[in-house]
Amino acid sequence: MFNPPPADLSDREPLFHVASTTEFWYRSHRVGNSPIHFGKGQTHRWDSPDGGFGVLYLGGDEYSAFMESIGRGALKMRFIPSSQLKATALAKIRFKEPLRFIDMVSSGGLTRLGTESSLASGAGYKSSQRWSRALREHPSKPDGIYYRSRHDPARTACALFDHCAHSVVVAEALGSWADQPPLLGEILDHYAFGTDL
Numbered sequence: 070m071f072n073p074p075p076a077d078l079s080d081r082e083p084l085f086h087v088a089s090t091t092e093f094w095y096r097s098h099r100v101g102n103s104p105i106h107f108g109k110g111q112t113h114r115w116d117s118p119d120g121g122f123g124v125l126y127l128g129g130d131e132y133s134a135f136m137e138s139i140g141r142g143a144l145k146m147r148f149i150p151s152s153q154l155k156a157t158a159l160a161k162i163r164f165k166e167p168l169r170f171i172d173m174v175s176s177g178g179l180t181r182l183g184t185e186s187s188l189a190s191g192a193g194y195k196s197s198q199r200w201s202r203a204l205r206e207h208p209s210k211p212d213g214i215y216y217r218s219r220h221d222p223a224r225t226a227c228a229l230f231d232h233c234a235h236s237v238v239v240a241e242a243l244g245s246w247a248d249q250p251p252l253l254g255e256i257l258d259h260y261a262f263g264t265d266l
Contacts, residue, residue: 071196074203075183083181083207084172086215086227093240094127094162094227097138100245104160107231111198114189115214115228118198122205123231124213127162133224134159135256139246141220143262151266154247161241168236170215170227171204189216205230212236221260 075081088094096104107123110116115124128134139157143149172178173189182204188197204211213229229237246253247266257264 071188071193072184073196074200078182078203079206079208081181081183083204083209083211084175084178085209085211086170086172086174088164088168088170088215088227090164090166092163094129094164095131095134096125096127096160096162097134097246098158098160100156100158104158104162104239104242105234105237107229107234112194114194114197114219115201116194116198118195118202121202123234124201125229125231125234125237127227127229128218129225129227131159131252132221132256132259133218133226135246136218136220136224136260137226140256140260140262144220147261148263148265149257151247151264154253154264154266155245158245159243159249160239161243163238163240164233165236165238168212168229168233169209170213170229171207171211173214173216174225186217190219190222201228 098104107125109120109123111120128137179185212233213227215227218224218226
């Protein structure tokens, strides 16, 4: 069992990443579904441990969105079928107002919380979900968690809590991954993935 949130977490001062209204985030999602979905399924890293709140996952760029969704399942075979690329879409997301994320990326961010990088990369989901609930309830009232992508730590992602749902808008629906050959080609080359597209 990974270390639980410390008893004095509410007294600690976390670092914050403030996301502006001019920057874009990216969401990889199933074609036909809305890109804005605050899941309560207790199946992902920062989900509520009891389904008490919803979480929307966004990539800091297209590469992060790809690896957090499609790429993570192709690590062993190094191959992504065209059917999956056609069934998964990409959307560009922005916020109507600046949002504040608990910063697990910048130097000192994890230490202030009393944890380490494996919380966002290797700890079991039961542990990270427990942390998610504790951070959501922090007196600083964060809007979500800003962390490094597990499968590409050079990239960042965020988990947004559902009390901010009114602040999230789709800036542009980009179509399926198969509909954007230049971007897809760059990403597949970068990660050395193959496809039959």
